[in-house]
Amino acid sequence: MSKARILIVEDEWIIATNLSSTLEDLGYEVTSVVLSGEDAIKHAEAERPTLVLMDITLRGQMDGVAAADAIKELYDIPVVYLTSNTDEATFERVKDSESFGYIIKPFEKMELKYAIEMAVYKHKMENVVKEKTRQLEELNKNLEIRVKEEIEKGLQKEHLLIHQSKLVSMGEMMVAISHQWRQPLNVIGLLVQDLEEAFEFGEISKKYVTEMTRDSMAQLNLMSKTITDFRDFFKPSGEKSHFSVKAAIQECISLIKLQYENNQIYIDFVAQNVNVGARALSDSPRISEITIFSYPEEYKQVLLNLIINARDAIREKRRRDFFSMGYRGEISISLTDQRDSVVVEVKDNGPGISAGVIDRVFEPYFTTKEDGIGIGLYMSKIIIENHMGGKLYVASSESGAKFTVEIMK
C-alpha cells in the first residue's frame, strides 16, 4: 500500500509539531500543517491528501466539524477528529457529521495509527460500495431499457404476424371470390353469345334488350355483392364494438360455403342457448341478440383460421388415406350462450391431431403442412387471449379435432 498523505489541522503549534513527527515516525507523509478551517479547505483542494486529521476547536470563523463536512463534501477526503473537547454537544455534532472516527487527546502513537488505518480503510470500502451501487444502478437502467426493447420487438412481431395472417386469409378470400364469380361469369358469357346469335337472326327487339339488360345486371349485382362482402370482412380492425356472434359466424360461412361445397365439405351451424335448455335454437331471436363487446374483425379472422384449418385437415385425411379419398367432409360449428360466456366450437371430421403435435399447434411457425406458415393458431390465440381476454383451446379424438373459443360476456 502506498503511504498515506496526511493534512494536519491544529491550532496549537506544539501539538501540531509533535503530531507531525509522530506521523512521520509511523511512515506517513505530512502534506501540510494548517491552523484554521478555511486554510484546511484550501490545502485539501490543492494537496488532495489521503486523510485529514482535524482539531475541533480552531482559530477563525469555522470550527473543525464545519471544515470537515466541507472537505468531505467537496473533495471526498475522509477526516479523523482530534479533540480534548469531549462535551456532549460536540460529540453529537461529530456523530452527525460524516466522520471517519475520532481520537481523544492525549493519545498513544498506536492509537493514532489504528485510527488512521481504520479511516482510510472505511473510506476505501465506502467508495467500493458507491461504485458497486453505481454499477448496479447502471445495470438496472440497462435492464429496463432491454426489457422495453424486447417488449417493443415483441409487439412489432405481433403486428407483423397479424398482417401476415391477414394476407394468408386474403389469399383464401381471393379463391373464395373466384368460386363465387364462376357461376355469374358463365351466365354473362352465355348472354353475350346469345346476343351475337340474336343479331344474326334479326331477333333483337326492345323486349329482348330489356330482358338482356335485366339478366346481365342481376349477375353483375351478384358479383358486386361478393366484393362488398369481401371488403366488409376485411375492414381494418378498429374500435371495440358490440357485435352479434351469430352474425359473425354466418358471415364467415357465407363467404366460403360455395367453395367448400364444391369440394364436398359441408358446414353445419347450430346455435343453442343453455339458459333455456340445450335445445337447438338457431333461429331464435334470443341467440341473435347475443352480442359481445370486442373486436369483430379479429374475431372473424380467428373463426376463419379455424374453419380453414378444418378444411385442410379433411383434405389431408383424403390424401393420406386411400379409403377416405372421396369421403364427405363435415365441419360443425356450434354457438352456445352460457351464463357468463359465449362459446363457439369448430369441429371437423378430419384425422384429428396426434399426441406429439397437439401441444405444439399454438406455437408460432409450427406447421405440418407443406405450404403452411404456422401462424394461424398462434395469432388466433393472441387475438382471443391477449386482445379479448378469452380462451382458445383444442381437443382431439379419432373422429377429428375440436377448437373452442370462449369469450366472457
Ligand SMILES: Nc1ncnc2c1ncn2[C@@H]1O[C@H](COP(=O)(O)OP(=O)(O)OP(=O)(O)O)[C@@H](O)[C@H]1O
Ligand atoms: N383442425 C385440425 N386438424 C388437425 N390438425 C390441425 C387442425 N388445426 C391445426 N392443426 C395442426 O396445427 C398446425 C398449426 O396450425 P396453424 O393454423 O397455426 O398453421 P398452419 O395451418 O399450418 O399454417 P397457416 O399459417 O397457413 O395457418 C397445423 O399445421 C396442423 O398440423
Ligand SMILES: [Mg+2]
Ligand atoms: Mg392455419
